[in-house]
Amino acid sequence: MLVLFETAAGYALFEVLKEGKLREPDELWKEFETPEAAKKTVKLVDFQKFENMSEAVASVTDLLEGKLSKDLKKFLKESFEKIEISSEKLAVMDAKIGASISKKFGIQVVSNDTVTELYRGIKQQLDALITGIKPDDISQMSLGLSHSLSRHKLKFSPDKVDNMIIQAIGLLDDLDKELNTYAMRVKEWYGWHFPEMSKIVVDNLAYAKVIKTMGFRSNAQTTDLSKILPEDLEKELKEAAEISMGSEISKEDIDNIIMGCEQVINLTEYRAELYEYLKNRMMAIAPNLTTIVGELVGARLIAHSGSLLNLAKHPASTVQILGAEKALFRALKTKNNTPKYGLIYHASLVGQAAPKNKGKVARLVATKSSLATRFDALSEEKDVQAELGHSNRKQIEKRIRILEGRNGDSGTKTEKDKGKKQKKAEPKLVSTTPSYNPSADVAGSNKSAEYGMAGSSKSAEYGAAGSSKSAEVITSGIKRKAEDISAEEESEDSTSEEESSKDNKSSEESGDEESSDDKSKDKSKKKKTKKRKLETEQKKEQPSKKTKAKEGKDKKDKKEKKKKKASEHTIVTSTNVVELKEKGSKKRKKAEDDEEKEISKSGGKAKKIKKLKESSEKKKEKTEEMKPKEEKDVKKGKQKEKEKEPVKEVEMAEKTKTKKKDKKDKKDKKKAH
Template identity: 60%
Template structure:
């Protein structure tokens, strides 16, 4: 479009009045050149280039024609960055100001009157389709890949676990003053709360039927313990408050189960290969810790391995001690299956394969979990080999190379020669023994003579 009267553009605040009707708009601007897009894909490519401040090929061709005809004219642009690119590549003078912004707004309001031959209904449909495509491109939006939902869901799941644990412990402690024996008989927390909500006072256990909650053996033990309980008596108001707390516990437990199913389905839709490798909970925590699936895909395998153990890592680096071998990935089932001495090796290999699956989920177009299953099988095979102390099957030429000959002892058996035991003659030993005995006898005789003289 070419501006016909530039004087009226000087008053920016009242410029909108010149575009109230198509007749007024035709007095201000005139259609200079119009290029129609072939399809929506071409229109989307041109629009995304404008959004990113780039010069598309079609726009470059059109501007070259304009430069050849009207090189002295200025080009009004809505994006200053795009104007700089056009000036550098085509040496065309561009202008960007509040006046240009107001002029663009007026042109868009009367675009149907300025460009003839465009049905309004068809144009509205094309604009709507292009707007949806452009918005999806801007937001990188995919209905099946919204990792923000996973971040919020796993955070809420952790909060629910903490609150649920606090509520259950408070309920056991509160009702334990009235019926302390029940806590030892019923170990399951949800069953405990359902039983308390249904019966209330312990004296009602004898006449209540809790067979739909408890097995027959445990039900008999509970009724027997209720008759001889050492708990204190409480008022009906206290029992009502305890029952309300049990209602809260049951509702939160049901919602937690529903939230876990939602998280599991969402993880299989967004990151199926990651879910197969480490499970939905560990995978969701990795995504939440990194911020998004794309951010997690940018991390190397060494970072994925210790993700979640940053405090221990920096403390080890500061004190010059051994760095941690695993972070959030420690809670994966494959790491939990192995022994303590092999956990470091398995976590390192699992982190390497997990990094591959994360990148495949984040950047790949395929939504199948085949890659994750194959990598998990490799890790399980490696785990089995480590547990079996490296025993592997050898086939083909490997068997021939590994074959060893039968062991044969070639040493000769020597005959025992008793003559080589000693080199001293036997007679000399006897002489020495006789001399010692004679000396001892001489000493004894002298001692007797000395005693006789003393007397």
């Protein structure tokens, strides 16, 4: 068995002398306790030294990536020529390198626990096994190789390229702030000389270029500003310069203002270059993320998370809120609604959405952008054309159209919604036709009797069997009139009963007998007049309609046999109308009888009310008689009080006099003592 061993000095190939002891890997360490024992177990076959440090670094980096370097291929080829490969096995530490060697040279490769123990033993006694190299030299070589390898990794590490993006976006934000302050300062400074110019020229770069080329406002007419401004703005500026209200400034002032304008122009140009650099770097490192979110937002997300790999580790919910940490923790503390978006709010897709859909779109953009970042950061093959990003962007745009109801695919949903809204908005038609009255049906239970026909299906639909339009109009008009009469009579009966009950209550409370009697009489008169009018209208309509129907029947009896059925139908309808009239007259009689009974009842109540009225009038008269007596007594009491008042005043005056005399007497007595 052969053993391939890599050192900091070069490649070494050993041959195992005691293969039987490899069956017990736990006791293999005993064979490498001393250099003499190690030399008996393993023998050096070939050794190739690295010529310089760069060659060592290149070969070691290839080994770390699992690739065969040119030096290793050359070394193995030369060493295998000396030995028969078919009968030998090669022990290799790394399985990936072993697979590539077996594929290249066709030798059987072994990499297991015994190989690791064998490697450990060789490493322990490497100074004794490899002759011609000092142990101090090997330690220095390994130290130098580790330093150069780490330096090489830092230089060309793909993980550290996003650091350039973080620095670039930070500088871009700082430049925007500085540019804003410089431009505002220049506008305020030059505004003392030409204040009208700030309203005409709004762009900061154009404003600075105009000041640099023009200088004083008096030079506006002579200077050519066509390269900076369009014709209409140039004309307006020159007109405003002639009638400006600004103050005069010195040449030293204008020189300093022009220096500030140069700073603004230089910063804007540098910002444009930096933006192009950032755009190219983002398309190279994270193409899928840039297609979904944009260069600036993608760079800000990477800068906020620290690196592209850290951003890929974040879940979609965290990506959605990145940049709104303060608002999130404030909401959690105060138990309010958490924010729906952070830095991702500035993405163009979120800006396209309506205000009510911004939260949903932000969540969708966050999910798709997190997938894109994982693909960009962790995929071995770089997707330069950003196919994943373009497909995800199309899905987001489609979803936005569905939410806003602008997509053809979602047309079914939106049309249904529109139809619902239209149905709600349509006003409901109020049917003026009277309700169905079952009492008006007299011609039996058959469908032919209901619809006024005796035969065919078409006549059942339209109310006449093979008859003319005039016959249809006659029958339908007569039926409707009859139904209207019966419906009105029933409604009037119910309303009359309710109103009579209300009138009785009011008459009991107020005692107005005459008004209630008058109302009942007026209502009965109105009802009679209405009924008479309806009867006269029916009589007028019936003869004219009958004559028309007869004429139509005579004409069509000659042509078809079906006219007989139509004549039978008209007879049935006329009999129905007569029966309806009889019913109507009976109902009227009943209503009149009910009214008479109610009037008789109300007459008995009226007598009681009269008695109550008389008693109340008597009480009123008594109270009126008592009133003048009470008034006289009140007047007498007032007069007596007036007479007593002067007597009281005299008594009070006498009391005061006596009190004064007593006081004087007391004083005199005191003086005498």
